[in-house]
Amino acid sequence: MIWFILIATLILLYYHAHKNTYHPEFREVHLNINHKDLKPLHILHLSDLHMENISITPEQLSQQLKGQKIDIIALTGDYLERIKNIDKFLDYLKVLHHLKPKYGIYVVFGNHDYLLREKINIFQEAIEKTGAVVLRNENRTIQIGNQTINIIGIDDFSTKRSDLKRSFDGIKSGINLVLTHDPNVVLHMADYSFDYLLSGHFHGGQIHWPKPYHLVKMGKLARQNIIKGLHFHQERAFYISEGLGQTGINIRLRSKPEITLHTLSS
Numbered sequence: 001m002i003w004f005i006l007i008a009t010l011i012l013l014y015y016h017a018h019k020n021t022y023h024p025e026f027r028e029v030h031l032n033i034n035h036k037d038l039k040p041l042h043i044l045h046l047s048d049l050h051m052e053n054i055s056i057t058p059e060q061l062s063q064q065l066k067g068q069k070i071d072i073i074a075l076t077g078d079y080l081e082r083i084k085n086i087d088k089f090l091d092y093l094k095v096l097h098h099l100k101p102k103y104g105i106y107v108v109f110g111n112h113d114y115l116l117r118e119k120i121n122i123f124q125e126a127i128e129k130t131g132a133v134v135l136r137n138e139n140r141t142i143q144i145g146n147q148t149i150n151i152i153g154i155d156d157f158s159t160k161r162s163d164l165k166r167s168f169d170g171i172k173s174g175i176n177l178v179l180t181h182d183p184n185v186v187l188h189m190a191d192y193s194f195d196y197l198l199s200g201h202f203h204g205g206q207i208h209w210p211k212p213y214h215l216v217k218m219g220k221l222a223r224q225n226i227i228k229g230l231h232f233h234q235e236r237a238f239y240i241s242e243g244l245g246q247t248g249i250n251i252r253l254r255s256k257p258e259i260t261l262h263t264l265s266s
Helices: 002-020 058-065 083-098 113-129 164-168 183-188 213-218
Strands: 025-032 041-046 072-076 105-108 138-144 147-153 175-179 196-199 229-233 236-240 258-265
Touching: 058 083, 058 258, 072 175, 072 196, 083 105, 083 113, 105 147, 138 164, 147 164, 183 196, 183 236, 196 258
Parallel strands: 025 258, 041 072, 072 105, 147 175, 175 196, 196 236
Antiparallel strands: 041 258, 138 147, 229 236
């Protein structure tokens, strides 16, 4: 009888955890930054799509974002780990292009993407053919009225691919928006100025009960239970997305897929 109750409980728990993967949370974050005359800048942030384990369809994503005003789309890594899933990822990217972000789509890679090894270059070419910009320790500058926005893409910290000097090389005076996968890099950026950093990597624990002890090997932030949401380090803001897909097994407990719209203003 005890075994029957235990098995039934596990089945119900798995059903609930799998069902969570189909219901993304839409979050809005409003942040004031210390720059004058910045008109509200709307940034759609998605991370950790994990084509191998994603329940949300491109059509569902499109419906969720219908009618939203979007200036920039930021994608912060872990899209796939098998080359056969590139076309599947491009279906999601097509939806994002249809949203017509005023200043473009910017992409950085995560640790799972680098499981492609040398084929990561094929993946990058496929993304860039759509018009999106891939940033691997490099930056781009856009001008919005009188404001200069530096979009800085730092490559994956967890696989030791981050190069801060290269990422910030040649940037102009202005607002620094950093895109990266592993947020632990913020702990190493004392000499590099940024106004806002967007990241992912932790999935909000994915299985988060009572605490995400399984993330302790994923760096100092995880050991401090800093695994999702808005945080500050040395008075500088950074955000950790819970991600849109899953890894390992397609379930979530006390965590849901996340779509985030950030609004930056003076």
